[in-house]
Amino acid sequence: MTLPTLFVPHGGGPCFFMDPNGGPPDPMWRPMEDYLAGLIASLPERPRAILLVSGHWEESAITLHTGERPGLLYDYYGFPEHTYHLRWDAPGAPGLARRAAGLLNAAGFETREESERGWDHGVFVPMKVAVPDADVPLVQMSLRADLDPADHIAIGRALAPLRDEGVLIVGSGMSFHNMRIRGPQATAPSAVWDDALSDAVTDPDPVARAARVTDWAELPNGRFAHPREEHLLPLMVALGAGGGDPARRDFRDVVLGWTVSGYRFG
Template sequence: MTLPALFVPHGGGPCFFMDPAGGPPEPMWRPMQAYLAGLIDSLPERPRAILIVSGHWETSVPTVQTGDRPGLLFDYYGFPEHTYHLRWDAPGAPAVARRAATLLRAAGHEIAEDASRDWDHGVFVPMKVAVPDADIPVAQLSLRADLDPAAHIAIGRALAPLRDEGVLIVGSGMSFHNLRARGPAVTPVAAQWDAALTAAVTDPDPARRTARVAGWETLPHARFAHPEAEHLLPLMVALGAGGDGPAVCDYRDTVLGWVVSGYRFG
């Protein structure tokens, strides 16, 4: 059975785990938490592994993480002390990482491997919600540092066979990510951006969809929504991996004044 490819929001820092007693997050974050918590049950079958692309790892060439037991990289700042002692002990998936590298090389991409890389919070924060028992192996793939949209869509296309091999491909980022713009005054502009992005992502014509999303900078308020593009580029990988199948928006909410969406491909 073919699994979909997903683009999911990963929240802000350790937003789902701010209570040292393990209680629920602030009300603002609860709809996103519920969406992430339901991801695995929403799939046609439970994945044997997850390949995730986070907005928090950029390298000169795409790099696969091949470690057996990655630790957690607490690459956020200014949060409560207990959030730097979180645990999520899922195994790595080095065989899946190397299979991804083989597919990418066959498609003409230069690929590197990194056995020492730990999971950044774009991986372990959403996955700790989605897979709380840490019982699905995970491999990570970096973004290309040039953040070229078409190149990342092509990377996703090369990875598409993994979907028929029991591997869930996940892009982890945020559909709106401007840390300097927060609060209710931002929401109308964020909503216009989100509507334009969603229209492009869900275009029923696959070729037109690809062209519109690759040209994201032409959409209304694009560079306001993403002064830097690293949190949007995981969407390109998920879209490419989804191929010509349907594309839907399966999550939409407002946090920090931002309108934020998640997407499902295939």
């Protein structure tokens, strides 16, 4: 069975885990938490592994984490002390990392391996919600630091065979990510951007879809939404891996005054 591919919002820092006693998050984050918590049950079958690309890891060449038991990288600042002791102890999947590297190499992309870096919060924060028992192996893949949208779509295309091998391909970022503006003043312009992005992402013609999303900065409020596009590029990978499958927006909400969405391909 072919698994879909996903682009998910990963929230803000450890937003779902701010209560040291394990209580629910701020109500603002509850719809996103509920969406993430339902991801695995929404799939046609439980994945044997996850390949995830986060907006928080960039390398000059696409790099795959080959560690067997990665630690966590608490790459956020100014949060309560207990959030720097969160755990998510899923195993790595070095065999999958090397299979993915082989597919990318065959498509002409340079790859590297890395085994020491911890999983950043673009990985463990959403996955701790989606897979709370940490019982699905995971490989993290970096972005390429040039942030070329067309190449990241092509990277996703190269990885598409993994979908038939029980691997869930996930892009983890934020569809809106402008840290300089928050609150009500962001909501209306971010909604205009979100509608334009969603129209491009869900274009029924996969060729037009890829072209329109490649030109994301030309969409209304594109650079307002992403002064720097590292949180959008994981969407390109998920879109590319989705191939010609139908695309839909399966999450939308307002957090921090930002209108944000999640997408599914297949």
